[in-house]
Amino acid sequence: MSEKKKRKVLVSGAIAPEFIANSIAKHSSKTTIGAHDIFLGQVRSDVIGGKTVQAIDYTAYEEMAEEKFHEIREATFAKFSLSCMHVYHSLGAVKAGEISLFVFVSSTHRADAFDACRFVVEEIKANVPIWGKEIFEDATHSWKVNTN
Amino acid sequence: MSITIKIFGQLAEIVGSNEWHVQDASDTNFIKERLISDFPKLKNFPFVIVVNKKFVNQNQKIQTGDVVALLPPFAGG
Numbered sequence: 001m002s003e004k005k006k007r008k009v010l011v012s013g014a015i016a017p018e019f020i021a022n023s024i025a026k027h028s029s030k031t032t033i034g035a036h037d038i039f040l041g042q043v044r045s046d047v048i049g050g051k052t053v054q055a056i057d058y059t060a061y062e063e064m065a066e067e068k069f070h071e072i073r074e075a076t077f078a079k080f081s082l083s084c085m086h087v088y089h090s091l092g093a094v095k096a097g098e099i100s101l102f103v104f105v106s107s108t109h110r111a112d113a114f115d116a117c118r119f120v121v122e123e124i125k126a127n128v129p130i131w132g133k134e135i136f137e138d139a140t141h142s143w144k145v146n147t148n
Numbered sequence: 149m150s151i152t153i154k155i156f157g158q159l160a161e162i163v164g165s166n167e168w169h170v171q172d173a174s175d176t177n178f179i180k181e182r183l184i185s186d187f188p189k190l191k192n193f194p195f196v197i198v199v200n201k202k203f204v205n206q207n208q209k210i211q212t213g214d215v216v217a218l219l220p221p222f223a224g225g
Contacts, residue, residue, distance in 0.1 A: 131157030143205030
Protein backbone atom coordinates (compact mmCIF):
# COMPACT_ATOMS: atom_id res chain seq x y z
CA MET A 1 0.00 0.00 0.00
CA SER A 2 1.29 3.48 -0.85
CA GLU A 3 2.56 5.63 1.99
CA LYS A 4 0.91 8.56 0.23
CA LYS A 5 -2.67 7.28 0.47
CA LYS A 6 -5.28 9.56 1.99
CA ARG A 7 -5.44 9.10 5.77
CA LYS A 8 -7.62 10.52 8.49
CA VAL A 9 -5.61 12.88 10.67
CA LEU A 10 -8.21 14.06 13.19
CA VAL A 11 -8.64 11.73 16.16
CA SER A 12 -10.90 11.92 19.18
CA GLY A 13 -9.20 13.00 22.43
CA ALA A 14 -5.56 13.01 23.48
CA ILE A 15 -2.86 11.06 21.62
CA ALA A 16 -1.57 8.38 24.00
CA PRO A 17 2.19 7.93 24.50
CA GLU A 18 1.65 4.18 23.87
CA PHE A 19 0.22 5.00 20.43
CA ILE A 20 3.34 7.05 19.65
CA ALA A 21 5.61 4.25 20.87
CA ASN A 22 3.75 1.73 18.72
CA SER A 23 4.09 4.01 15.69
CA ILE A 24 7.85 4.08 16.19
CA ALA A 25 8.01 0.31 16.67
CA LYS A 26 6.14 -0.29 13.39
CA HIS A 27 9.07 1.27 11.49
CA SER A 28 11.66 -1.28 12.59
CA SER A 29 11.04 -3.33 9.43
CA LYS A 30 11.69 -0.29 7.19
CA THR A 31 15.46 -0.53 7.11
CA THR A 32 16.09 2.08 4.41
CA ILE A 33 15.11 4.68 7.04
CA GLY A 34 18.05 6.22 8.86
CA ALA A 35 16.35 9.17 10.57
CA HIS A 36 13.04 9.83 12.27
CA ASP A 37 11.95 13.22 13.52
CA ILE A 38 8.94 13.61 15.78
CA PHE A 39 7.08 16.71 16.93
CA LEU A 40 4.64 16.43 19.83
CA GLY A 41 2.35 19.31 20.70
CA GLN A 42 1.43 19.26 24.39
CA VAL A 43 -1.33 21.25 26.09
CA ARG A 44 0.07 23.85 28.50
CA SER A 45 -1.61 24.93 31.73
CA ASP A 46 -1.23 28.61 30.86
CA VAL A 47 -2.40 31.19 33.37
CA ILE A 48 -4.67 33.70 31.66
CA GLY A 49 -6.22 36.53 33.67
CA GLY A 50 -5.38 34.72 36.92
CA LYS A 51 -7.07 31.46 35.83
CA THR A 52 -5.26 28.25 34.91
CA VAL A 53 -6.01 26.27 31.74
CA GLN A 54 -7.14 22.72 32.60
CA ALA A 55 -7.75 21.46 29.07
CA ILE A 56 -8.18 22.56 25.48
CA ASP A 57 -11.36 21.57 23.66
CA TYR A 58 -10.46 21.31 19.96
CA THR A 59 -12.96 21.76 17.14
CA ALA A 60 -12.38 21.87 13.40
CA TYR A 61 -14.06 22.39 10.06
CA GLU A 62 -13.42 18.69 9.65
CA GLU A 63 -13.94 18.20 5.91
CA MET A 64 -11.74 21.19 5.07
CA ALA A 65 -9.14 20.28 7.71
CA GLU A 66 -8.72 16.75 6.30
CA GLU A 67 -8.32 18.25 2.81
CA LYS A 68 -5.71 20.71 4.08
CA PHE A 69 -3.83 17.92 5.87
CA HIS A 70 -3.77 15.99 2.62
CA GLU A 71 -2.45 19.03 0.70
CA ILE A 72 0.27 19.50 3.32
CA ARG A 73 1.17 15.82 3.01
CA GLU A 74 1.47 16.08 -0.79
CA ALA A 75 3.51 19.30 -0.55
CA THR A 76 5.84 17.75 2.03
CA PHE A 77 6.54 14.68 -0.09
CA ALA A 78 7.16 16.97 -3.10
CA LYS A 79 9.57 19.20 -1.17
CA PHE A 80 11.57 16.68 0.87
CA SER A 81 12.94 13.20 0.31
CA LEU A 82 10.88 11.25 2.84
CA SER A 83 10.28 7.56 3.35
CA CYS A 84 7.03 8.12 5.20
CA MET A 85 5.04 10.55 7.28
CA HIS A 86 2.27 10.29 9.85
CA VAL A 87 0.22 13.11 11.34
CA TYR A 88 -2.47 13.00 14.03
CA HIS A 89 -4.32 15.94 15.60
CA SER A 90 -6.81 15.76 18.45
CA LEU A 91 -10.44 16.82 18.44
CA GLY A 92 -12.41 17.30 21.65
CA ALA A 93 -10.97 17.76 25.12
CA VAL A 94 -7.25 17.27 25.76
CA LYS A 95 -6.05 17.88 29.33
CA ALA A 96 -2.98 19.95 30.23
CA GLY A 97 0.09 17.74 29.89
CA GLU A 98 -1.48 15.52 27.24
CA ILE A 99 -0.49 15.37 23.57
CA SER A 100 -2.73 16.99 20.93
CA LEU A 101 -0.46 16.90 17.85
CA PHE A 102 1.82 14.10 16.65
CA VAL A 103 3.95 14.64 13.55
CA PHE A 104 6.29 11.78 12.60
CA VAL A 105 8.51 11.94 9.51
CA SER A 106 11.16 9.48 8.37
CA SER A 107 13.93 9.72 5.80
CA THR A 108 17.21 8.13 4.80
CA HIS A 109 19.29 10.95 6.31
CA ARG A 110 18.58 13.45 9.08
CA ALA A 111 18.39 16.73 7.14
CA ASP A 112 15.16 15.86 5.32
CA ALA A 113 13.52 14.57 8.51
CA PHE A 114 14.45 17.71 10.52
CA ASP A 115 13.37 20.14 7.80
CA ALA A 116 10.18 18.30 6.84
CA CYS A 117 9.02 18.04 10.44
CA ARG A 118 9.30 21.80 10.99
CA PHE A 119 7.62 22.48 7.64
CA VAL A 120 4.65 20.24 8.47
CA VAL A 121 4.09 21.78 11.91
CA GLU A 122 4.26 25.34 10.57
CA GLU A 123 1.87 24.50 7.71
CA ILE A 124 -0.63 22.96 10.12
CA LYS A 125 -0.54 26.01 12.38
CA ALA A 126 -1.03 28.40 9.46
CA ASN A 127 -3.46 26.60 7.16
CA VAL A 128 -5.62 24.01 8.90
CA PRO A 129 -8.99 25.21 10.25
CA ILE A 130 -8.76 24.01 13.85
CA TRP A 131 -9.69 25.98 16.98
CA GLY A 132 -9.01 25.47 20.66
CA LYS A 133 -11.19 26.54 23.55
CA GLU A 134 -9.06 26.84 26.69
CA ILE A 135 -11.11 25.56 29.62
CA PHE A 136 -10.37 26.95 33.09
CA GLU A 137 -10.97 25.29 36.46
CA ASP A 138 -14.17 27.31 37.02
CA ALA A 139 -15.56 26.05 33.66
CA THR A 140 -15.16 29.46 31.98
CA HIS A 141 -13.03 29.60 28.83
CA SER A 142 -10.96 31.69 26.45
CA TRP A 143 -9.96 31.01 22.84
CA LYS A 144 -6.47 29.80 22.06
CA VAL A 145 -4.35 32.15 19.95
CA ASN A 146 -1.34 30.67 18.15
CA THR A 147 1.99 32.38 18.62
CA ASN A 148 5.31 31.80 16.91
CA MET B 149 -31.07 32.86 -2.91
CA SER B 150 -31.07 31.80 0.76
CA ILE B 151 -27.99 29.98 1.94
CA THR B 152 -26.85 28.41 5.18
CA ILE B 153 -23.37 29.43 6.26
CA LYS B 154 -21.24 27.28 8.54
CA ILE B 155 -19.62 29.13 11.43
CA PHE B 156 -16.84 27.91 13.69
CA GLY B 157 -14.91 28.62 16.89
CA GLN B 158 -15.27 31.94 18.62
CA LEU B 159 -17.33 33.30 15.71
CA ALA B 160 -20.00 30.64 16.35
CA GLU B 161 -19.99 31.59 20.02
CA ILE B 162 -20.59 35.27 19.20
CA VAL B 163 -23.29 34.46 16.63
CA GLY B 164 -24.85 31.94 19.02
CA SER B 165 -25.02 29.11 16.47
CA ASN B 166 -22.90 26.96 14.16
CA GLU B 167 -25.11 28.02 11.26
CA TRP B 168 -26.38 31.33 9.97
CA HIS B 169 -28.99 31.80 7.26
CA VAL B 170 -28.65 34.65 4.79
CA GLN B 171 -31.33 35.70 2.32
CA ASP B 172 -30.34 37.03 -1.12
CA ALA B 173 -26.69 36.10 -0.64
CA SER B 174 -25.41 37.14 -4.04
CA ASP B 175 -21.70 37.34 -3.29
CA THR B 176 -19.16 37.12 -0.48
CA ASN B 177 -19.01 40.90 0.08
CA PHE B 178 -22.76 40.89 0.70
CA ILE B 179 -22.34 38.09 3.25
CA LYS B 180 -19.58 39.98 5.10
CA GLU B 181 -21.67 43.18 5.19
CA ARG B 182 -24.75 41.31 6.43
CA LEU B 183 -22.72 39.54 9.12
CA ILE B 184 -21.42 42.82 10.52
CA SER B 185 -24.85 44.45 10.26
CA ASP B 186 -26.52 41.52 12.09
CA PHE B 187 -23.67 41.12 14.61
CA PRO B 188 -22.01 44.53 15.14
CA LYS B 189 -19.62 42.94 17.69
CA LEU B 190 -17.85 41.32 14.73
CA LYS B 191 -16.85 44.63 13.15
CA ASN B 192 -13.22 44.31 14.20
CA PHE B 193 -13.12 40.54 14.57
CA PRO B 194 -10.66 38.84 12.21
CA PHE B 195 -12.14 36.05 10.07
CA VAL B 196 -11.78 34.51 6.64
CA ILE B 197 -14.51 33.34 4.31
CA VAL B 198 -14.21 30.07 2.41
CA VAL B 199 -16.39 28.87 -0.46
CA ASN B 200 -16.33 25.13 -1.14
CA LYS B 201 -13.37 24.86 1.28
CA LYS B 202 -11.27 27.36 -0.72
CA PHE B 203 -10.10 30.71 0.64
CA VAL B 204 -11.74 33.73 -0.96
CA ASN B 205 -9.37 36.67 -1.43
CA GLN B 206 -11.65 38.91 -3.45
CA ASN B 207 -15.39 39.22 -3.91
CA GLN B 208 -16.87 36.00 -5.30
CA LYS B 209 -20.37 35.31 -6.64
CA ILE B 210 -22.35 32.67 -4.75
CA GLN B 211 -23.82 29.88 -6.88
CA THR B 212 -26.57 27.48 -5.90
CA GLY B 213 -25.05 24.59 -3.95
CA ASP B 214 -21.95 26.49 -2.81
CA VAL B 215 -20.83 25.67 0.72
CA VAL B 216 -19.84 28.87 2.51
CA ALA B 217 -18.07 29.02 5.87
CA LEU B 218 -16.72 31.74 8.13
CA LEU B 219 -13.52 30.87 9.97
CA PRO B 220 -11.85 32.72 12.86
CA PRO B 221 -8.01 32.65 13.13
CA PHE B 222 -6.71 29.07 13.23
CA ALA B 223 -5.25 27.68 16.44
CA GLY B 224 -4.26 24.11 15.74
CA GLY B 225 -1.35 22.35 17.35
